[in-house]
Amino acid sequence: MATRALVLAAALLAPFPLVAQAAPPLAQRVAAELAQAPAGTRIGVLVIDEAGREVFAQLPDQRFVPASNTKLYTTAAAYALLGGIDLPDAAGGTGVALEDGDVALYGRGDARLSGREDCREDCLATLADAVALSTRRVRDVIGDDTWFPDQRWSPGMSWNNIGTADGTAISALTLDDDTVRFDLAPGVVGAAPKASLGAYAALTNAATTTSSGEDNTEIDHLPGTRAYRLYGSLPATAQANAGSVGVDDPAEFAAFRFAEMLRARGVQVTGAVRARHRGVTAADQKPRTAPPPSPEPHWLARLVPPPLAADVVEINKRSNNVHAEVLLRRLGRLAGGGSLADGLEAAQRVFEGAGIPRAGYEFSDGSGMSTYNRVSPRATVALLRWAAGQPWGAAWRASLPVGGTDGTLRRR
Numbered sequence: 172m173a174t175r176a177l178v179l180a181a182a183l184l185a186p187f188p189l190v191a192q193a194a195p196p197l198a199q200r201v202a203a204e205l206a207q208a209p210a211g212t213r214i215g216v217l218v219i220d221e222a223g224r225e226v227f228a229q230l231p232d233q234r235f236v237p238a239s240n241t242k243l244y245t246t247a248a249a250y251a252l253l254g255g256i257d258l259p260d261a262a263g264g265t266g267v268a269l270e271d272g273d274v275a276l277y278g279r280g281d282a283r284l285s286g287r288e289d290c291r292e293d294c295l296a297t298l299a300d301a302v303a304l305s306t307r308r309v310r311d312v313i314g315d316d317t318w319f320p321d322q323r324w325s326p327g328m329s330w331n332n333i334g335t336a337d338g339t340a341i342s343a344l345t346l347d348d349d350t351v352r353f354d355l356a357p358g359v360v361g362a363a364p365k366a367s368l369g370a371y372a373a374l375t376n377a378a379t380t381t382s383s384g385e386d387n388t389e390i391d392h393l394p395g396t397r398a399y400r401l402y403g404s405l406p407a408t409a410q411a412n413a414g415s416v417g418v419d420d421p422a423e424f425a426a427f428r429f430a431e432m433l434r435a436r437g438v439q440v441t442g443a444v445r446a447r448h449r450g451v452t453a454a455d456q457k458p459r460t461a462p463p464p465s466p467e468p469h470w471l472a473r474l475v476p477p478p479l480a481a482d483v484v485e486i487n488k489r490s491n492n493v494h495a496e497v498l499l500r501r502l503g504r505l506a507g508g509g510s511l512a513d514g515l516e517a518a519q520r521v522f523e524g525a526g527i528p529r530a531g532y533e534f535s536d537g538s539g540m541s542t543y544n545r546v547s548p549r550a551t552v553a554l555l556r557w558a559a560g561q562p563w564g565a566a567w568r569a570s571l572p573v574g575g576t577d578g579t580l581r582r583r
Contacts, residue, residue, distance in 0.1 A: 198227050205229060217548035223556070231552075234531065234545035239490045239579070241539035244532070244546075246483045246570065247554060248518035249498050250563040251525075252505060253479055265344065266473035267298040272310040273442065274302055276429050277468055278344025278422065279318050280504065281476040282497040283485075286346050286428045293476050295346060295425070299432035301472035309433065310442035314426030317449035318343035318465070319500045319509040323419070325536035327543030334392025334399070338540060339417025341496040343509065346425040348493050349418050355388065355401075356411035364388070364405040368416065371427050375400045380407055395419055422446035451510075458516035459507035480566055487570040488578035492538035499537030511536070525557040 205214050217231040264281045267274060276298065278284075286295040302309070323340035324333065332338025339349040351372050356365040358380040368374045373396075378388050381404045388403035399416060418424045423446040430444045449463075486495045503513025515534055522532065531550025535543040558564050572578025 201227050202229065215548045217552050219552060219556075228548075231548045232531070234533070234547045236542060237539055237544050237546045237551075239492075239539040240546065240551070241534060241537065241541075241544050242486050242490065242495050243551070243571075244518065244522070244534065244554060245495050245499050245537040246486055247558050247567060248521040249479065249483065249502060250558075250561070250567055251521045252502055252517060254563070264293065264474035264476040265295070265298065266468065266470045267302060268468035268471055269302075269306065269309070270313075270468075273313055274309040274311075274429075274433070275313040275315050275447070275468065276344065276425055277318070278314070278316045278342060278425070280343050280345075280497055280501040280509070281474070282345045282348070282491075282494040283476055283482060284344075284346050284425075284474070286425075286432070293474055295429060296432060297474060298472050299429060299436055299438075302433060303436035303438050305471060307437060308439045308441065310440075312426045312430040312433065312440055312442075312444045313447050314344050314422035314424070314429070314445070315447040316342040316344040316422040317447060318504065319449070320451045320455040321448040322451055322455070322511050323421075325496070325511060325538075325541045327535045327541035329540075329542065330394075332540060333394050334390075334417050334419070336415045336417050337492055339493060340419050340421055341493065341500070342421035343497075343500070344422045344425050345493060345497055346421065346428060348415075348491065349421040349424065350415040351418060351424070353390070353414045353416050354411070355405065355414070357405050357407045357409050360407050364401075365411075366401050368399060370431070371418070371424060372397050372399055372416070377402045379404045381405070382407055390416060392416065420446055422448065455508060455510040456512060458503075458512050459510070461506070462504060463508050480570070483567065484570045487567075488572045490572075490579045492540055495538035496536060522554070525554065527553045527557070 208214060213230065215230040215233050215235055217228050218226040220226055263279050265279060265284050266277045268277065283293045284295055285293055290296060323342065328338060336350045342349065351369055354367045358364045360380050360382045362380055363376045364378050364380050366374060366376050378401045384404060384406045386405050386409050388401060388405050391400045426444050426446060430440050433440060482494055482498065485491045486498065499514035499518065500509050500511065502517040503509045505517055507513030514537065527550050531547035533545045535541040558567055572580040574580045574583050
């Protein structure tokens with residue numbers, strides 16, 4: 172996931188022995204330690220006690236790139252607007268409809284849909300079963316992600332992240348985190364290693380198996396295509412391993428996997444596998460005042476996604492970028508059209524109500540992949556203090572990674 176930034180802020184939300192020692196000598200020692208950073212390093216810190224008194228501050232109002240700390244803001248805004256910690260997700264899940272001989276898979280912003288063989292909850296296979304019980308023949312298989320406009324990447328995202336699992340495209344129809352599995356194992360020395368991306372992606376294997384050395388294989392991706400290229404070298408002594416790469420058209424990918432499942436159930440697919448998008452217009456570049464018309468399909472079957480809390484844990488503890496971006500756009504569907512601008516506007520209204528200083532933050536996405544994002548330590552302390560007092564505050568705090576224990580901080 173996106174690399175966590177330097178510590179931006181700390182809020183002591185419960186009594187802690189350090190507070191009792193917070194005399195000027197301690198502050199001086201902390202400042203002296205921070206001053207040992209390499210020349211040009213800028214460090215912002217704000218530490219307060221449970222009463223809100225400052226214990227230590229250094230550049231507390233300057234703004235820094237938050238990286239994945241952005242997810243704290245996104246998930247707090249989601250809890251404030253969506254609620255329902257333990258209730259089924261009120262947004263509704265992925266559904267399927269039969270339309271004049273075609274079958275359409277509709278995304279509704281559920282980032283947890285799974286097509287994996289070991290799926291036990293929120294499974295695409297459940298919808299394939301429903302179609303197989305209703306008909307033995309369909310024409311086109313359509314992946315419909317028109318619930319959001321077709322804005323797959325956020326401003327300020329580095330181009331070389333596109334095609335990686337961390338920087339995969341965003342869609343209202345998300346399957347398996349919009350990634351495909353990548354398997355890699357050594358081959359015969361001098362020949363290419365064994366590599367596979369499955370049936371959806373086209374892989375050119377230009378790598379070489381060597382008798383010794385280190386694994387320096389890399390995968391390049393041509394944006395806007397299904398084309399991937401493996402190059403570099405893999406020692407014959409390396410262990411087989413699996414990873415994942417991102418896809419550029421999640422709706423098409425979901426339709427492709429759905430068609431595979433239908434065929435496996437004896438349903439004949441006579442037409443094409445395709446995606447149906449809602450093109451971006453000028454109205455999507457600024458917050459809307461109302462959602463665009465979106466008639467409900469005649470559902471053949473529809474899934475009920477897990478509670479919001481499960482997704483917040485996935486976002487905060489494991490720093491899942493796709494889930495964070497989908498969640499932000501879901502906030503944008505509450506009063507707008509589900510665009511990035513709608514989601515950012517909805518989140519900003521939450522932050523204003525929470526008393527977070529407007530000069531302390533600026534966001535261009537919901538995950539932290541954008542280099543345009545900025546937050547100050549004071550803004551983050553304000554977020555932490557406000558969230559701690561909310562009905563969902565304990566659940567939100569429990570979703571954060573614990574240093575040396577789990578999530579993205581398990582080795583820190």
